[in-house]
Amino acid sequence: MKASLPGFPVGVVALAVSLVPADRAAPIQGSRPNILFIITDQQFADAMSCRMGRDFIHTPVMDGLAAEGVLFTRAYSSNPLCMPWRASVFSGRYPHQTHVTTNDRPKDWDPEASLSMGRYFREAGYEAAYSGKWHLCYSAKKPAEHGFEILPAKAPGGHDAGVAAGAVGFLRRPHDRPFLLVASFLNPHNICEWARRAAGRGQTLNCGEIGKPPVVDLLPPAPINLEPQRDEPDALALLRRSYQVDSGPFPVSRFTAEDWRRQRWGYYRMVELVDAEIGKVIDALRAAGLEESTWVIFTADHGECAGAHRWNQKTVLYEEATRVPLIVVREGTTRAGTSDKLVNTGVDLLPTMLDFAGLDIPAQLPGRSLARLARGEAASAWREYVVVENHMVQGGEVDGFKPTLQGRMVRTERFKYCVYDRGEQRESLVDLQKDPGEMVNLARDPAYHDELQRHRTLLARFGREQADPLVAELLADDLEARPFR
Numbered sequence: 001m002k003a004s005l006p007g008f009p010v011g012v013v014a015l016a017v018s019l020v021p022a023d024r025a026a027p028i029q030g031s032r033p034n035i036l037f038i039i040t041d042q043q044f045a046d047a048m049s050c051r052m053g054r055d056f057i058h059t060p061v062m063d064g065l066a067a068e069g070v071l072f073t074r075a076y077s078s079n080p081l082c083m084p085w086r087a088s089v090f091s092g093r094y095p096h097q098t099h100v101t102t103n104d105r106p107k108d109w110d111p112e113a114s115l116s117m118g119r120y121f122r123e124a125g126y127e128a129a130y131s132g133k134w135h136l137c138y139s140a141k142k143p144a145e146h147g148f149e150i151l152p153a154k155a156p157g158g159h160d161a162g163v164a165a166g167a168v169g170f171l172r173r174p175h176d177r178p179f180l181l182v183a184s185f186l187n188p189h190n191i192c193e194w195a196r197r198a199a200g201r202g203q204t205l206n207c208g209e210i211g212k213p214p215v216v217d218l219l220p221p222a223p224i225n226l227e228p229q230r231d232e233p234d235a236l237a238l239l240r241r242s243y244q245v246d247s248g249p250f251p252v253s254r255f256t257a258e259d260w261r262r263q264r265w266g267y268y269r270m271v272e273l274v275d276a277e278i279g280k281v282i283d284a285l286r287a288a289g290l291e292e293s294t295w296v297i298f299t300a301d302h303g304e305c306a307g308a309h310r311w312n313q314k315t316v317l318y319e320e321a322t323r324v325p326l327i328v329v330r331e332g333t334t335r336a337g338t339s340d341k342l343v344n345t346g347v348d349l350l351p352t353m354l355d356f357a358g359l360d361i362p363a364q365l366p367g368r369s370l371a372r373l374a375r376g377e378a379a380s381a382w383r384e385y386v387v388v389e390n391h392m393v394q395g396g397e398v399d400g401f402k403p404t405l406q407g408r409m410v411r412t413e414r415f416k417y418c419v420y421d422r423g424e425q426r427e428s429l430v431d432l433q434k435d436p437g438e439m440v441n442l443a444r445d446p447a448y449h450d451e452l453q454r455h456r457t458l459l460a461r462f463g464r465e466q467a468d469p470l471v472a473e474l475l476a477d478d479l480e481a482r483p484f485r
Helices: 010-019 059-067 082-091 116-122 159-173 191-198 236-244 259-288 345-358 447-464 470-479
Strands: 034-040 070-072 127-132 177-185 293-300 326-329 336-339 385-394 407-411 413-420 427-431
Touching: 034 159, 034 259, 034 345, 059 159, 059 293, 059 326, 082 116, 082 127, 082 345, 116 127, 116 177, 116 345, 127 191, 159 177, 159 259, 191 259, 293 345, 407 470, 413 447, 413 470, 427 447, 447 470
Parallel strands: 034 177, 034 293, 070 336, 127 177
Antiparallel strands: 070 326, 293 326, 385 407, 407 413, 413 427
16 A cells, blocks of 8 residues: 655545556555665766767766666756756756745745655655755755754765765665665765866865866867857846856956867766765665666756857757756666656656655646656656746846746747847747757747747646746736846
């Protein structure tokens, strides 16, 4: 008999069972699998040698997971910023539903309304343990709120070495119950400090130093989409100026193409560093003989622009910031391959984990389980689109005021549509099949008017179904210009 979930009365759980999508996978009989949830911070989707080749990056551990599992090539963050995504994935809800839309805890955040992943599993009889970067609204010192045992995370070698040590120590313990183990790494987030160091500001790389870049001829190439998008929404041009002030957290306004090449070299080294730390955890899992009884889910909270459209870091809705790696593997169970299904990691991963464990998926959770897809089985009709949210507040003053921006992104099979709440030209539409670098905004091209309208309609549907109050504002008044002030 399946365990019920915390925070929901029996009647609601019964309703959840009746509303579970038809593509739920049946649990493996006679077993309750473990789940190892591995998170990196600020890794764009293709920053692995299995995707890019080994000319400039080598990630044998990630490659090994991809070789044995299912690599989802169209997985997106629910919000390309640390805290909003983490609040989303650990509650299974969209950022506008958790009210966590920036890296600050909102005044109206409710821990009971944002039931933690850890509580779901602990109250269903699992051990739930967490090692590494937290950055959640829950207090790490209040396990009654979040449900996790917080593992010690200190070891020689820097922050991520400590994350690995905590996870390895947990895996070496005897376990008489199934477990959910979260290993939350920091790198390649150190690229933020690397950029500030390159701009002449002293910064420490707390996951370990990476050495000096080689001569120019040995550097990775600059991104093919280094320049701003043609006819990009004017809000992005203004926000670029606001974010990239020399004294701010994104001091890259003077970067040349060679500077961006050095930046990418450093970024790849940081991905390699975290790959090695993940390897320690995977080795410990296998040494404990748990690889066939454990689902491993590997993803990142969001991506890194690494020079795309002359942006560094995240927050924007370009592919490099929003699309993330996602690999799901269980030795002896998964059928190795790739899936191009559209995934929203913020809302889909918790239902997937509950499904793997044979637990009820509450009807209130808006995501879909990936369990059938992870096993290589046919799924029922999949979603037509995913929506990504953002709220940009980290910039400085421009022309005497500090601009901020909210937006929504709709990704369909071929196109991406974005709309923002401020500016003269507030929309963008990109044909990702013809223009994967997002270099041309088609929103004002009459030939694409029908596609533009279709994506507006999809966003309006999302706003109604998910009670997103911003959507009506974004689409109101025939998208008239809205000043920043």
